[in-house]
Amino acid sequence: MTFLETTLLVIAIYITLVLVRVILGPTIWDRLLGLNAISAKIIMSIVILSIITQQSYLLDVALVYALLGFISTVLIARFIEKKGDIS
Amino acid sequence: MIDLLAYLLITIALIFMALGVVGLFRFKDFYSRILISAKIETVGFLTIMIGFVILSGFSYAAMKILLITLMVMITNPLSTHAIARSAFLSGYAINQGSRP
Amino acid sequence: MKKMVRTLVLILIFTGFWLILNESLAFSQILTGLFFSAVALLFTNRYLLEDDYLGAYGIKPKVLFHYAVYLFVQIYRSGFSAIIKIIKGEDAVKIIEYETCISNELGICLLANAITLTPGTVTISKNGRLLQILAFQDENTFTDITEGKSCSPYEMILRRIDS
Protein backbone atom coordinates (compact mmCIF):
# COMPACT_ATOMS: atom_id res chain seq x y z
CA MET A 1 0.00 0.00 0.00
CA THR A 2 1.58 3.24 -1.08
CA PHE A 3 1.38 6.54 0.74
CA LEU A 4 -1.34 8.00 -1.49
CA GLU A 5 -3.58 4.95 -1.11
CA THR A 6 -3.25 5.26 2.65
CA THR A 7 -4.26 8.92 2.37
CA LEU A 8 -7.34 7.91 0.39
CA LEU A 9 -8.25 5.37 3.06
CA VAL A 10 -7.86 7.96 5.85
CA ILE A 11 -10.08 10.42 3.99
CA ALA A 12 -12.70 7.68 3.53
CA ILE A 13 -12.66 7.09 7.28
CA TYR A 14 -13.13 10.85 7.87
CA ILE A 15 -16.12 10.78 5.53
CA THR A 16 -17.77 8.02 7.56
CA LEU A 17 -17.11 9.95 10.79
CA VAL A 18 -18.69 13.12 9.41
CA LEU A 19 -21.60 10.94 8.23
CA VAL A 20 -22.22 9.93 11.85
CA ARG A 21 -22.58 13.64 12.68
CA VAL A 22 -24.94 14.07 9.74
CA ILE A 23 -27.15 11.21 10.94
CA LEU A 24 -27.09 12.24 14.63
CA GLY A 25 -27.15 16.01 14.12
CA PRO A 26 -30.01 17.54 16.10
CA THR A 27 -30.84 20.35 13.65
CA ILE A 28 -31.03 20.52 9.87
CA TRP A 29 -28.16 23.03 9.78
CA ASP A 30 -25.84 20.42 11.25
CA ARG A 31 -26.72 18.16 8.35
CA LEU A 32 -26.02 20.93 5.86
CA LEU A 33 -22.65 21.51 7.51
CA GLY A 34 -21.89 17.81 7.07
CA LEU A 35 -22.89 18.01 3.39
CA ASN A 36 -20.46 20.89 2.93
CA ALA A 37 -17.60 19.05 4.66
CA ILE A 38 -18.21 15.82 2.75
CA SER A 39 -18.24 17.66 -0.57
CA ALA A 40 -14.78 19.18 0.18
CA LYS A 41 -13.46 15.75 1.12
CA ILE A 42 -14.83 14.13 -2.06
CA ILE A 43 -13.00 16.77 -4.15
CA MET A 44 -9.76 15.82 -2.36
CA SER A 45 -10.35 12.11 -3.02
CA ILE A 46 -10.93 12.71 -6.74
CA VAL A 47 -7.61 14.62 -6.96
CA ILE A 48 -5.80 11.78 -5.14
CA LEU A 49 -7.35 9.20 -7.48
CA SER A 50 -6.20 11.13 -10.52
CA ILE A 51 -2.65 11.32 -9.18
CA ILE A 52 -2.59 7.59 -8.36
CA THR A 53 -3.87 6.50 -11.78
CA GLN A 54 -1.96 9.26 -13.68
CA GLN A 55 -5.08 10.23 -15.62
CA SER A 56 -5.42 14.00 -15.57
CA TYR A 57 -8.87 14.04 -17.20
CA LEU A 58 -10.36 12.84 -13.91
CA LEU A 59 -9.63 16.34 -12.59
CA ASP A 60 -12.49 17.70 -14.72
CA VAL A 61 -14.99 16.03 -12.40
CA ALA A 62 -13.39 17.77 -9.41
CA LEU A 63 -13.55 21.07 -11.29
CA VAL A 64 -17.27 20.58 -11.94
CA TYR A 65 -17.84 19.89 -8.25
CA ALA A 66 -15.83 22.93 -7.22
CA LEU A 67 -17.93 25.11 -9.51
CA LEU A 68 -21.39 23.67 -8.87
CA GLY A 69 -21.21 22.00 -5.47
CA PHE A 70 -22.23 25.06 -3.48
CA ILE A 71 -25.51 25.54 -5.34
CA SER A 72 -27.38 22.77 -3.53
CA THR A 73 -26.18 23.96 -0.10
CA VAL A 74 -27.18 27.56 -0.78
CA LEU A 75 -30.56 26.49 -2.17
CA ILE A 76 -31.47 24.31 0.80
CA ALA A 77 -30.30 26.98 3.26
CA ARG A 78 -32.42 29.64 1.54
CA PHE A 79 -35.37 27.25 1.43
CA ILE A 80 -35.27 26.84 5.21
CA GLU A 81 -34.69 30.54 5.83
CA LYS A 82 -37.68 31.64 3.73
CA LYS A 83 -39.92 28.84 5.08
CA GLY A 84 -40.51 27.15 1.76
CA ASP A 85 -40.44 30.09 -0.60
CA ILE A 86 -37.64 29.96 -3.18
CA SER A 87 -37.40 32.96 -5.44
CA MET B 1 13.70 15.03 -1.67
CA ILE B 2 10.90 17.20 -3.02
CA ASP B 3 8.52 14.26 -2.63
CA LEU B 4 9.32 14.09 1.07
CA LEU B 5 8.23 17.71 1.46
CA ALA B 6 4.94 16.91 -0.27
CA TYR B 7 4.38 13.89 1.97
CA LEU B 8 5.05 16.04 5.03
CA LEU B 9 2.51 18.65 3.88
CA ILE B 10 -0.13 15.97 3.21
CA THR B 11 0.43 14.45 6.66
CA ILE B 12 0.04 17.87 8.30
CA ALA B 13 -3.20 18.41 6.39
CA LEU B 14 -4.52 15.02 7.50
CA ILE B 15 -3.81 15.93 11.13
CA PHE B 16 -5.61 19.26 10.64
CA MET B 17 -8.66 17.50 9.22
CA ALA B 18 -8.65 14.95 12.04
CA LEU B 19 -8.82 17.84 14.50
CA GLY B 20 -11.73 19.30 12.53
CA VAL B 21 -13.61 15.99 12.82
CA VAL B 22 -12.88 15.90 16.56
CA GLY B 23 -14.27 19.43 16.81
CA LEU B 24 -17.50 18.28 15.17
CA PHE B 25 -18.09 15.85 18.02
CA ARG B 26 -16.58 17.78 20.92
CA PHE B 27 -18.63 20.96 20.77
CA LYS B 28 -22.22 20.92 21.91
CA ASP B 29 -23.43 24.17 20.33
CA PHE B 30 -24.18 24.52 16.63
CA TYR B 31 -22.54 27.93 16.18
CA SER B 32 -19.21 26.85 17.63
CA ARG B 33 -19.32 23.76 15.43
CA ILE B 34 -19.76 25.85 12.30
CA LEU B 35 -16.97 28.20 13.39
CA ILE B 36 -14.49 25.42 14.07
CA SER B 37 -15.12 22.60 11.67
CA ALA B 38 -15.96 24.36 8.44
CA LYS B 39 -12.98 26.61 8.84
CA ILE B 40 -10.44 23.99 9.80
CA GLU B 41 -11.54 22.55 6.45
CA THR B 42 -10.10 25.66 4.77
CA VAL B 43 -6.65 25.18 6.28
CA GLY B 44 -6.62 21.45 5.62
CA PHE B 45 -7.82 21.87 2.04
CA LEU B 46 -5.22 24.51 1.23
CA THR B 47 -2.37 22.47 2.72
CA ILE B 48 -3.30 19.18 1.06
CA MET B 49 -3.74 20.85 -2.33
CA ILE B 50 -0.29 22.49 -2.08
CA GLY B 51 1.09 19.02 -1.30
CA PHE B 52 -0.55 17.58 -4.43
CA VAL B 53 0.77 20.40 -6.61
CA ILE B 54 4.31 19.74 -5.38
CA LEU B 55 3.82 16.00 -5.92
CA SER B 56 2.69 16.32 -9.53
CA GLY B 57 5.50 18.66 -10.53
CA PHE B 58 5.29 21.31 -13.24
CA SER B 59 2.60 20.00 -15.57
CA TYR B 60 -0.93 20.71 -16.76
CA ALA B 61 -2.34 18.59 -13.93
CA ALA B 62 -0.69 20.87 -11.37
CA MET B 63 -2.26 23.92 -13.01
CA LYS B 64 -5.67 22.22 -12.98
CA ILE B 65 -5.28 21.49 -9.27
CA LEU B 66 -4.43 25.16 -8.69
CA LEU B 67 -7.57 26.13 -10.61
CA ILE B 68 -9.68 23.79 -8.45
CA THR B 69 -8.17 25.30 -5.29
CA LEU B 70 -8.99 28.81 -6.50
CA MET B 71 -12.60 27.88 -7.27
CA VAL B 72 -13.12 26.20 -3.89
CA MET B 73 -11.62 29.22 -2.13
CA ILE B 74 -14.20 31.41 -3.86
CA THR B 75 -17.28 29.19 -3.38
CA ASN B 76 -16.62 27.67 0.08
CA PRO B 77 -17.25 30.90 2.08
CA LEU B 78 -20.50 31.37 0.18
CA SER B 79 -21.99 28.12 1.42
CA THR B 80 -20.72 28.58 4.98
CA HIS B 81 -22.19 32.07 5.05
CA ALA B 82 -25.50 30.77 3.70
CA ILE B 83 -25.77 28.11 6.42
CA ALA B 84 -24.87 30.50 9.26
CA ARG B 85 -27.23 33.19 7.95
CA SER B 86 -30.07 30.70 7.59
CA ALA B 87 -29.66 29.50 11.18
CA PHE B 88 -29.38 33.06 12.52
CA LEU B 89 -32.36 34.49 10.66
CA SER B 90 -34.53 31.52 11.64
CA GLY B 91 -34.04 32.50 15.27
CA TYR B 92 -31.85 29.67 16.50
CA ALA B 93 -30.56 30.58 19.96
CA ILE B 94 -27.01 31.87 20.37
CA ASN B 95 -25.26 30.59 23.46
CA GLN B 96 -24.05 33.89 24.88
CA GLY B 97 -23.38 32.76 28.43
CA SER B 98 -20.06 31.37 29.59
CA ARG B 99 -20.27 27.65 30.13
CA PRO B 100 -17.64 25.53 31.88
CA MET C 1 -9.30 53.25 -23.64
CA LYS C 2 -9.25 51.91 -20.09
CA LYS C 3 -12.22 49.69 -20.89
CA MET C 4 -10.47 48.28 -23.93
CA VAL C 5 -7.45 47.33 -21.85
CA ARG C 6 -9.63 45.60 -19.26
CA THR C 7 -11.48 43.63 -21.95
CA LEU C 8 -8.19 42.52 -23.47
CA VAL C 9 -6.84 41.38 -20.10
CA LEU C 10 -10.02 39.38 -19.44
CA ILE C 11 -9.80 37.72 -22.87
CA LEU C 12 -6.18 36.74 -22.16
CA ILE C 13 -7.11 35.23 -18.77
CA PHE C 14 -9.94 33.21 -20.31
CA THR C 15 -7.59 31.95 -23.02
CA GLY C 16 -5.24 30.78 -20.30
CA PHE C 17 -8.09 28.80 -18.71
CA TRP C 18 -8.94 27.28 -22.10
CA LEU C 19 -5.33 26.19 -22.64
CA ILE C 20 -5.08 24.62 -19.17
CA LEU C 21 -8.35 22.72 -19.64
CA ASN C 22 -7.31 21.43 -23.07
CA GLU C 23 -3.77 20.57 -21.93
CA SER C 24 -2.03 21.70 -25.09
CA LEU C 25 -0.11 24.72 -26.31
CA ALA C 26 -0.63 24.33 -30.06
CA PHE C 27 -1.18 27.37 -32.25
CA SER C 28 -4.66 26.25 -33.34
CA GLN C 29 -5.69 25.87 -29.69
CA ILE C 30 -4.57 29.43 -28.93
CA LEU C 31 -6.61 30.77 -31.85
CA THR C 32 -9.76 28.85 -30.81
CA GLY C 33 -9.25 29.96 -27.22
CA LEU C 34 -9.04 33.64 -28.21
CA PHE C 35 -12.13 33.33 -30.42
CA PHE C 36 -14.26 31.57 -27.81
CA SER C 37 -13.26 33.88 -24.94
CA ALA C 38 -14.15 36.93 -27.04
CA VAL C 39 -17.51 35.41 -27.97
CA ALA C 40 -18.24 34.44 -24.35
CA LEU C 41 -17.36 37.91 -23.07
CA LEU C 42 -19.48 39.67 -25.70
CA PHE C 43 -22.44 37.36 -25.14
CA THR C 44 -22.30 37.78 -21.35
CA ASN C 45 -22.02 41.56 -21.54
CA ARG C 46 -24.83 41.95 -24.01
CA TYR C 47 -27.45 39.39 -22.96
CA LEU C 48 -26.83 38.14 -19.40
CA LEU C 49 -25.80 41.21 -17.38
CA GLU C 50 -28.02 44.18 -16.61
CA ASP C 51 -25.35 46.78 -15.90
CA ASP C 52 -21.86 47.39 -17.12
CA TYR C 53 -19.86 45.61 -14.45
CA LEU C 54 -16.58 45.71 -16.32
CA GLY C 55 -15.84 49.28 -15.34
CA ALA C 56 -17.31 49.11 -11.83
CA TYR C 57 -15.65 45.92 -10.63
CA GLY C 58 -12.13 46.47 -11.85
CA ILE C 59 -9.36 45.64 -9.42
CA LYS C 60 -5.64 46.23 -9.71
CA PRO C 61 -3.43 43.11 -9.93
CA LYS C 62 -1.05 44.54 -7.35
CA VAL C 63 -3.84 45.03 -4.80
CA LEU C 64 -5.19 41.55 -5.54
CA PHE C 65 -1.77 39.97 -5.02
CA HIS C 66 -1.20 41.83 -1.76
CA TYR C 67 -4.68 40.80 -0.56
CA ALA C 68 -4.08 37.13 -1.44
CA VAL C 69 -0.72 36.95 0.35
CA TYR C 70 -2.08 38.66 3.47
CA LEU C 71 -5.12 36.34 3.45
CA PHE C 72 -2.87 33.28 3.15
CA VAL C 73 -0.76 34.30 6.17
CA GLN C 74 -3.87 35.19 8.18
CA ILE C 75 -5.60 31.85 7.43
CA TYR C 76 -2.67 29.89 8.83
CA ARG C 77 -2.25 32.14 11.86
CA SER C 78 -5.83 31.80 13.00
CA GLY C 79 -5.90 28.13 12.00
CA PHE C 80 -3.34 27.35 14.67
CA SER C 81 -5.22 29.36 17.28
CA ALA C 82 -8.38 27.41 16.35
CA ILE C 83 -6.56 24.14 17.12
CA ILE C 84 -5.86 25.35 20.66
CA LYS C 85 -9.58 26.10 21.01
CA ILE C 86 -10.50 22.56 19.92
CA ILE C 87 -8.14 21.02 22.46
CA LYS C 88 -9.33 23.26 25.29
CA GLY C 89 -12.99 22.98 24.29
CA GLU C 90 -14.06 26.63 24.63
CA ASP C 91 -17.35 27.08 22.85
CA ALA C 92 -18.86 30.41 23.83
CA VAL C 93 -19.68 32.58 20.82
CA LYS C 94 -20.85 36.16 20.37
CA ILE C 95 -22.00 38.51 17.63
CA ILE C 96 -19.99 41.60 16.74
CA GLU C 97 -21.44 44.54 14.85
CA TYR C 98 -18.71 46.17 12.84
CA GLU C 99 -18.77 49.16 10.54
CA THR C 100 -16.08 49.19 7.87
CA CYS C 101 -14.32 52.25 6.54
CA ILE C 102 -14.46 51.02 2.93
CA SER C 103 -16.97 52.75 0.69
CA ASN C 104 -16.52 50.54 -2.37
CA GLU C 105 -19.11 47.76 -2.74
CA LEU C 106 -16.61 45.27 -4.20
CA GLY C 107 -14.19 46.03 -1.36
CA ILE C 108 -16.86 45.29 1.28
CA CYS C 109 -17.69 41.98 -0.39
CA LEU C 110 -14.01 41.00 -0.53
CA LEU C 111 -13.65 41.91 3.15
CA ALA C 112 -16.66 39.76 4.08
CA ASN C 113 -15.22 36.90 2.05
CA ALA C 114 -11.88 37.22 3.81
CA ILE C 115 -13.59 37.26 7.22
CA THR C 116 -15.48 34.08 6.39
CA LEU C 117 -12.36 32.36 5.05
CA THR C 118 -10.40 33.13 8.20
CA PRO C 119 -10.97 30.40 10.81
CA GLY C 120 -12.90 31.56 13.83
CA THR C 121 -15.11 34.23 12.24
CA VAL C 122 -18.13 34.04 9.93
CA THR C 123 -19.95 37.01 8.39
CA ILE C 124 -23.68 36.65 8.99
CA SER C 125 -25.24 39.62 7.29
CA LYS C 126 -24.25 42.75 5.43
CA ASN C 127 -26.32 45.91 5.40
CA GLY C 128 -24.62 48.77 3.63
CA ARG C 129 -21.35 49.26 5.47
CA LEU C 130 -22.48 47.43 8.61
CA LEU C 131 -21.32 43.83 8.95
CA GLN C 132 -22.54 41.33 11.55
CA ILE C 133 -19.81 38.90 12.46
CA LEU C 134 -20.15 35.67 14.43
CA ALA C 135 -16.99 35.05 16.44
CA PHE C 136 -15.65 33.34 19.54
CA GLN C 137 -16.00 35.02 22.89
CA ASP C 138 -12.33 35.88 23.29
CA GLU C 139 -11.73 36.84 19.68
CA ASN C 140 -10.44 40.41 19.79
CA THR C 141 -9.25 41.09 16.25
CA PHE C 142 -12.19 43.33 15.46
CA THR C 143 -13.24 44.71 18.84
CA ASP C 144 -9.92 46.48 19.29
CA ILE C 145 -10.38 48.24 16.00
CA THR C 146 -13.87 49.53 16.70
CA GLU C 147 -12.68 51.17 19.88
CA GLY C 148 -9.66 52.74 18.23
CA LYS C 149 -11.72 54.00 15.26
CA SER C 150 -9.09 53.09 12.72
CA CYS C 151 -8.91 50.58 9.88
CA SER C 152 -7.65 47.02 10.11
CA PRO C 153 -4.82 45.93 7.79
CA TYR C 154 -7.32 44.20 5.48
CA GLU C 155 -9.16 47.44 4.95
CA MET C 156 -5.97 49.39 4.40
CA ILE C 157 -5.21 47.00 1.53
CA LEU C 158 -8.70 47.03 0.08
CA ARG C 159 -9.05 50.82 0.19
CA ARG C 160 -6.52 51.13 -2.61
CA ILE C 161 -8.86 49.47 -5.14
CA ASP C 162 -10.20 52.73 -6.47
CA SER C 163 -7.16 54.92 -6.41
Next chain:
Amino acid sequence: MTENIFLITLVVLALIALNTKKLRRAVVYLGIFSLVSSFVYLLYGAPDVAIAEAIIGSTITTVLYLVALRKYQVFSIFYSKSENDHNISYIKNNAPFLNNLEAFLIKCEMEPQIIYSGESIETILDQKKFDLAIHHTDQDIWIYGCAEDYQIDAVENYLHDNHGDLNIHLIRCEEGDDNEA
Protein backbone atom coordinates in the same frame (compact mmCIF):
# COMPACT_ATOMS: atom_id res chain seq x y z
CA MET D 1 -10.77 -1.64 1.59
CA THR D 2 -11.47 1.93 0.42
CA GLU D 3 -14.03 0.64 -2.08
CA ASN D 4 -15.83 -1.30 0.63
CA ILE D 5 -16.08 1.75 2.87
CA PHE D 6 -17.67 3.81 0.08
CA LEU D 7 -20.07 1.03 -0.89
CA ILE D 8 -21.26 0.53 2.70
CA THR D 9 -21.70 4.31 2.98
CA LEU D 10 -23.94 4.27 -0.09
CA VAL D 11 -26.16 1.53 1.32
CA VAL D 12 -26.46 3.25 4.70
CA LEU D 13 -27.36 6.58 3.08
CA ALA D 14 -30.01 5.04 0.85
CA LEU D 15 -31.63 3.25 3.81
CA ILE D 16 -31.67 6.41 5.94
CA ALA D 17 -33.10 8.54 3.14
CA LEU D 18 -35.91 6.03 2.73
CA ASN D 19 -36.66 5.75 6.43
CA THR D 20 -36.59 9.38 7.55
CA LYS D 21 -39.90 11.04 8.34
CA LYS D 22 -38.92 14.63 7.59
CA LEU D 23 -38.59 15.23 3.88
CA ARG D 24 -36.07 18.07 4.04
CA ARG D 25 -33.63 15.76 5.76
CA ALA D 26 -34.13 13.26 2.95
CA VAL D 27 -33.09 15.94 0.42
CA VAL D 28 -29.81 16.47 2.29
CA TYR D 29 -29.18 12.72 2.52
CA LEU D 30 -29.79 12.34 -1.21
CA GLY D 31 -27.30 15.13 -1.90
CA ILE D 32 -24.60 13.24 0.00
CA PHE D 33 -25.69 10.03 -1.75
CA SER D 34 -25.14 11.56 -5.17
CA LEU D 35 -21.71 12.91 -4.11
CA VAL D 36 -20.49 9.51 -2.93
CA SER D 37 -22.00 7.63 -5.85
CA SER D 38 -20.22 9.96 -8.28
CA PHE D 39 -16.91 9.06 -6.62
CA VAL D 40 -17.75 5.36 -6.83
CA TYR D 41 -18.36 5.71 -10.58
CA LEU D 42 -14.87 7.23 -10.85
CA LEU D 43 -13.41 4.37 -8.82
CA TYR D 44 -14.79 1.87 -11.33
CA GLY D 45 -13.42 3.86 -14.25
CA ALA D 46 -16.35 5.81 -15.69
CA PRO D 47 -15.51 9.55 -15.65
CA ASP D 48 -18.23 10.49 -18.15
CA VAL D 49 -20.98 9.04 -15.97
CA ALA D 50 -19.38 10.73 -12.97
CA ILE D 51 -19.54 14.18 -14.64
CA ALA D 52 -23.20 13.63 -15.53
CA GLU D 53 -23.97 12.53 -11.97
CA ALA D 54 -22.13 15.55 -10.56
CA ILE D 55 -24.07 18.06 -12.65
CA ILE D 56 -27.46 16.41 -12.30
CA GLY D 57 -27.14 15.40 -8.66
CA SER D 58 -25.88 18.71 -7.31
CA THR D 59 -28.15 21.11 -9.19
CA ILE D 60 -31.17 19.77 -11.02
CA THR D 61 -32.33 17.10 -8.56
CA THR D 62 -32.08 19.46 -5.59
CA VAL D 63 -34.07 22.15 -7.37
CA LEU D 64 -36.74 19.64 -8.41
CA TYR D 65 -37.07 18.19 -4.91
CA LEU D 66 -37.31 21.64 -3.33
CA VAL D 67 -39.97 22.77 -5.81
CA ALA D 68 -41.91 19.62 -5.00
CA LEU D 69 -41.51 20.32 -1.26
CA ARG D 70 -43.09 23.77 -1.63
CA LYS D 71 -46.48 22.08 -1.83
CA TYR D 72 -45.85 20.68 1.61
CA GLN D 73 -46.81 23.14 4.34
CA VAL D 74 -44.12 24.18 6.81
CA PHE D 75 -45.34 24.49 10.42
CA SER D 76 -42.83 26.50 12.43
CA ILE D 77 -42.83 26.09 16.21
CA PHE D 78 -40.89 28.43 18.51
CA TYR D 79 -39.84 26.92 21.80
CA SER D 80 -38.79 29.14 24.69
CA LYS D 81 -37.81 27.98 28.14
CA SER D 82 -37.81 30.11 31.25
CA GLU D 83 -34.45 29.20 32.73
CA ASN D 84 -31.33 30.03 30.82
CA ASP D 85 -30.24 26.61 29.62
CA HIS D 86 -30.25 26.00 25.90
CA ASN D 87 -28.70 22.58 25.83
CA ILE D 88 -30.73 20.84 23.15
CA SER D 89 -30.30 17.27 24.36
CA TYR D 90 -31.46 18.40 27.82
CA ILE D 91 -34.59 19.97 26.36
CA LYS D 92 -35.30 16.93 24.22
CA ASN D 93 -35.07 14.55 27.16
CA ASN D 94 -37.26 16.68 29.42
CA ALA D 95 -40.02 17.46 26.98
CA PRO D 96 -41.29 14.21 25.51
CA PHE D 97 -44.50 15.89 24.49
CA LEU D 98 -42.58 17.83 21.82
CA ASN D 99 -41.60 14.61 20.08
CA ASN D 100 -45.18 13.38 20.20
CA LEU D 101 -46.41 16.69 18.82
CA GLU D 102 -43.93 16.43 15.96
CA ALA D 103 -45.07 12.89 15.15
CA PHE D 104 -48.69 14.05 15.19
CA LEU D 105 -47.97 16.94 12.80
CA ILE D 106 -46.13 14.64 10.39
CA LYS D 107 -49.19 12.39 10.41
CA CYS D 108 -51.31 15.41 9.41
CA GLU D 109 -49.03 15.94 6.37
CA MET D 110 -47.21 18.98 7.64
CA GLU D 111 -43.51 19.66 8.01
CA PRO D 112 -42.77 20.69 11.61
CA GLN D 113 -39.73 22.84 12.24
CA ILE D 114 -38.87 23.41 15.89
CA ILE D 115 -36.65 26.38 16.70
CA TYR D 116 -35.16 26.48 20.18
CA SER D 117 -35.11 30.21 20.67
CA GLY D 118 -33.15 32.00 23.36
CA GLU D 119 -35.33 35.09 23.37
CA SER D 120 -38.18 35.77 25.74
CA ILE D 121 -41.74 34.88 24.81
CA GLU D 122 -42.79 38.52 24.40
CA THR D 123 -40.17 39.17 21.73
CA ILE D 124 -41.22 36.07 19.84
CA LEU D 125 -44.88 37.04 19.97
CA ASP D 126 -44.10 40.55 18.80
CA GLN D 127 -41.54 40.06 16.11
CA LYS D 128 -41.42 36.55 14.73
CA LYS D 129 -43.67 34.87 12.22
CA PHE D 130 -44.82 31.68 13.87
CA ASP D 131 -47.53 29.08 13.71
CA LEU D 132 -47.17 27.87 17.27
CA ALA D 133 -45.15 29.33 20.14
CA ILE D 134 -44.48 27.25 23.23
CA HIS D 135 -43.44 28.77 26.56
CA HIS D 136 -42.21 26.25 29.10
CA THR D 137 -42.01 27.30 32.75
CA ASP D 138 -41.42 25.06 35.73
CA GLN D 139 -44.98 23.84 36.16
CA ASP D 140 -46.95 25.04 33.20
CA ILE D 141 -46.74 24.91 29.45
CA TRP D 142 -48.26 27.84 27.59
CA ILE D 143 -49.03 27.37 23.93
CA TYR D 144 -49.81 30.38 21.75
CA GLY D 145 -51.51 29.86 18.44
CA CYS D 146 -53.44 32.00 16.03
CA ALA D 147 -57.18 31.71 15.83
CA GLU D 148 -57.47 31.82 12.06
CA ASP D 149 -55.33 28.73 11.72
CA TYR D 150 -57.72 25.78 11.70
CA GLN D 151 -54.97 23.28 12.50
CA ILE D 152 -54.89 24.57 16.08
CA ASP D 153 -58.13 22.76 16.89
CA ALA D 154 -56.66 19.41 15.90
CA VAL D 155 -53.54 20.13 17.96
CA GLU D 156 -55.67 21.07 20.99
CA ASN D 157 -57.72 17.89 20.78
CA TYR D 158 -54.63 15.78 20.43
CA LEU D 159 -52.92 17.39 23.42
CA HIS D 160 -56.01 16.99 25.61
CA ASP D 161 -56.32 13.32 24.75
CA ASN D 162 -52.70 12.30 25.17
CA HIS D 163 -51.16 14.71 27.66
CA GLY D 164 -53.89 15.53 30.15
CA ASP D 165 -51.49 15.21 33.09
CA LEU D 166 -49.28 18.16 32.03
CA ASN D 167 -50.54 21.66 32.79
CA ILE D 168 -51.07 22.77 29.24
CA HIS D 169 -52.80 26.09 28.56
CA LEU D 170 -53.67 27.01 25.01
CA ILE D 171 -54.01 30.70 24.21
CA ARG D 172 -55.41 32.02 20.95
CA CYS D 173 -54.13 35.35 19.74
CA GLU D 174 -56.26 38.06 18.17
CA GLU D 175 -56.83 37.75 14.49
CA GLY D 176 -54.09 39.20 12.33
CA ASP D 177 -52.65 41.03 15.28
CA ASP D 178 -49.18 39.65 15.65
CA ASN D 179 -48.80 37.20 12.86
CA GLU D 180 -47.39 39.68 10.39
CA ALA D 181 -43.82 40.45 11.25
